[in-house]
Amino acid sequence: MADPRHRATLFRYVRGVCLALLCVITSLFAVATVRTFSLDVNAGLHLARWEETKRVGFDVSQRQREEMLENFKEAVRIPTVSHSPTDINTTALLAFGRLLRKAFPTVFASSLVQHEVVADYSHLFWVQGSQPDLVPYMLLAHIDVVPASESDGWDAPPFSAKEIDNFIYGRGTLDDKECVMGILQALEYLLLKGYKPRRGFYIGLGHDEEVSGLNGAVNTVRLLKQRNVQLSFLLDEGLLVIDGVMKGLDGPAALLGVSEKGSATVKLSVTTAPGHSSMPPRESSIGILAAAVKRLEDNPMPIMFGQGPERGTFEHLAHKFILPLRFLASNLWLFAPIVGRLLALKQDTNAFARTTTAVTMFNGGVKVNVLPSVAEAYVNLRIHSAQSLQEVMDLIDSTVGDQRVRVELLDGFDPLPISSYSETSFGFQILKKSILDVFPQVTVAPGICVANTDSRHYKDLAADIYRFAPIWAKAGDAQRIHGINERISKKNYEDMVGFYFTLIQNCDIKKLPESHSGVHEF
Numbered sequence: 001m002a003d004p005r006h007r008a009t010l011f012r013y014v015r016g017v018c019l020a021l022l023c024v025i026t027s028l029f030a031v032a033t034v035r036t037f038s039l040d041v042n043a044g045l046h047l048a049r050w051e052e053t054k055r056v057g058f059d060v061s062q063r064q065r066e067e068m069l070e071n072f073k074e075a076v077r078i079p080t081v082s083h084s085p086t087d088i089n090t091t092a093l094l095a096f097g098r099l100l101r102k103a104f105p106t107v108f109a110s111s112l113v114q115h116e117v118v119a120d121y122s123h124l125f126w127v128q129g130s131q132p133d134l135v136p137y138m139l140l141a142h143i144d145v146v147p148a149s150e151s152d153g154w155d156a157p158p159f160s161a162k163e164i165d166n167f168i169y170g171r172g173t174l175d176d177k178e179c180v181m182g183i184l185q186a187l188e189y190l191l192l193k194g195y196k197p198r199r200g201f202y203i204g205l206g207h208d209e210e211v212s213g214l215n216g217a218v219n220t221v222r223l224l225k226q227r228n229v230q231l232s233f234l235l236d237e238g239l240l241v242i243d244g245v246m247k248g249l250d251g252p253a254a255l256l257g258v259s260e261k262g263s264a265t266v267k268l269s270v271t272t273a274p275g276h277s278s279m280p281p282r283e284s285s286i287g288i289l290a291a292a293v294k295r296l297e298d299n300p301m302p303i304m305f306g307q308g309p310e311r312g313t314f315e316h317l318a319h320k321f322i323l324p325l326r327f328l329a330s331n332l333w334l335f336a337p338i339v340g341r342l343l344a345l346k347q348d349t350n351a352f353a354r355t356t357t358a359v360t361m362f363n364g365g366v367k368v369n370v371l372p373s374v375a376e377a378y379v380n381l382r383i384h385s386a387q388s389l390q391e392v393m394d395l396i397d398s399t400v401g402d403q404r405v406r407v408e409l410l411d412g413f414d415p416l417p418i419s420s421y422s423e424t425s426f427g428f429q430i431l432k433k434s435i436l437d438v439f440p441q442v443t444v445a446p447g448i449c450v451a452n453t454d455s456r457h458y459k460d461l462a463a464d465i466y467r468f469a470p471i472w473a474k475a476g477d478a479q480r481i482h483g484i485n486e487r488i489s490k491k492n493y494e495d496m497v498g499f500y501f502t503l504i505q506n507c508d509i510k511k512l513p514e515s516h517s518g519v520h521e522f
């Protein structure tokens with residue numbers, strides 16, 4: 001047992017057994033002594049009387065169904081890849097603009113719709129409402145995609161939109177061309193049916209989201225600010241419907257992102273004197289840097305589960321967990337530290353429990369017999385809602401703890417504000433109703449988006465920003481985003497169009513119906 005790998009395996013095993021025992025003991029304790037509760041956010045809506053507005057039904061013909069899928073496939077085939085802020089595919093972005101005009105002729109011809117191109121490749125639409133006193137809302141999506149290479153192991157070429165077993169394969173099918181095309185396709189059908197919205201709304205399609213949105217989203221926001229626009233709420237990509245993704249959760253859940261994590265990109269560098277490799281110093285710049293990076297990986301940021309919106313996720317889903325998780329999730333006032341430890345065990349759920357630390361680039365050395373003068377590493381951190389950028393930087397400094405390592409913040413921002421998700425929150429409740437109209441079997445819960453979206457640039461325009469797309473994700477599907485075999489089922493894409501079709505009409509109510517209490521005891 002002297003081998004450290006065996007010791008580590010034994011340690012993990014013992015820790016697993018202890019945690020399992022702890023779960024059982026705490027569950028028994030909870031059964032015996034604690035009254036559990038769960039927030040069922042779906043409850044109020046089923047009871048409440050929704051204001052009746054003039055509506056049109058989502059009944060599309062077979063020809064329209066084929067046409068909507070063909071439009072979507074054409075969008076996937078245009079390689080709008082962003083590599084860096086200075087390396088975007090402008091030819092493809094222009095071609096995409098032409099596709100929008102061709103695919104959605106009614107949108108572009110309608111007297112209710114004003115369209116403008118922003119920063120050469122982004123698009124802004126204003127859809128006029130018949131009642132200007134109703135505060136407008138905004139739908140966001142982005143046209144660009146991350147690179148994809150078939151040789152990584154794709155089952156179909158990533159810009160082919162090939163159909164396999166009723167799925168359409170291609171980069172952008174989940175991020176984010178399904179939203180771009182879904183929103184405009186829904187508007188096209190609404191306008192074709194003679195629908196006139198009461199509440200006006202904007203649609204913003206960014207062209208450089210994958211490289212931070214500093215041209216598309218930032219210039220669109222500048223334009224809207226010049227026009228003194230204030231939004232009732234804003235919806236962007238982010239979270240989705242999870243079905244079988246979280247162990248122990250019984251049934252599908254729609255996670256509606258009410259915030260997103262902050263971010264920091266940090267450069268670590270070590271400079272030493274270059275020289276002949278035959279006379280090396282005891283420590284090289286690469287060795288010093290590697291040790292610092294290892295310290296960062298060995299000492300992850302503290303678990304903060306329960307102190308951010310992820311607490312709401314578990315409270316709202318508590319009644320859907322199987323035992324004993326249900327008792328843990330129903331009594332986070334007591335068990336949050338245990339749930340946090342459990343989530344931290346897995347790579348994807350760890351992201352919900354703490355600020356994550358990812359070492360993404362490491363460079364050093366120029367020749368085998370030359371001592372490296374400089375070694376540098378890049379670390380990308382995603383900051384938990386209960387921590388600030390400054391706190392994270394202070395922790396990095398103390399963990400690195402070596403004056404020879406230079407620590408520079410290249411880019412960073414605090415976690416985004418938390419949008420409202422109460423029973424009186426207009427945006428949250430409208431979105432919840434729209435999700436339930438299309439997917440009645442899901443439970444809706446607030447969530448935290450662990451990645452960043454263009455919507456972060458809009459925080460001065462809307463107090464309430466939500467991140468959600470009606471993508472139905474099964475186990476392993478989240479890894480397809482930015483990964484290989486990104487795909488969406490044809491049925492899911494049709495549901496996406498149906499969701500935006502429903503959402504736009506649901507937004508026409510003046511105010512929410514009287515709320516009912518959503519707190520349930522069991």
Ligand SMILES: CCCCCCCC/C=C\CCCCCCCC(=O)N[C@@H](CC(N)=O)C(=O)O
Nearest residue numbers: 209210211212238246352451452453454478481
């Ligand atoms: C406790 C619940 C566990 C449930 C697991 C949920 C799985 C999460 C699923 C999907 C996450 C997909 C995120 C989509 C948005 C991606 C946005 C993005 O890639 N942004 C980039 C670029 C940027 N704008 O900064 C980023 O680097 O963050």
Ligand SMILES: [Zn+2]
Nearest residue numbers: 175176209237
């Ligand atoms: Zn995206």
Ligand SMILES: [Zn+2]
Nearest residue numbers: 146175210482
């Ligand atoms: Zn993305």
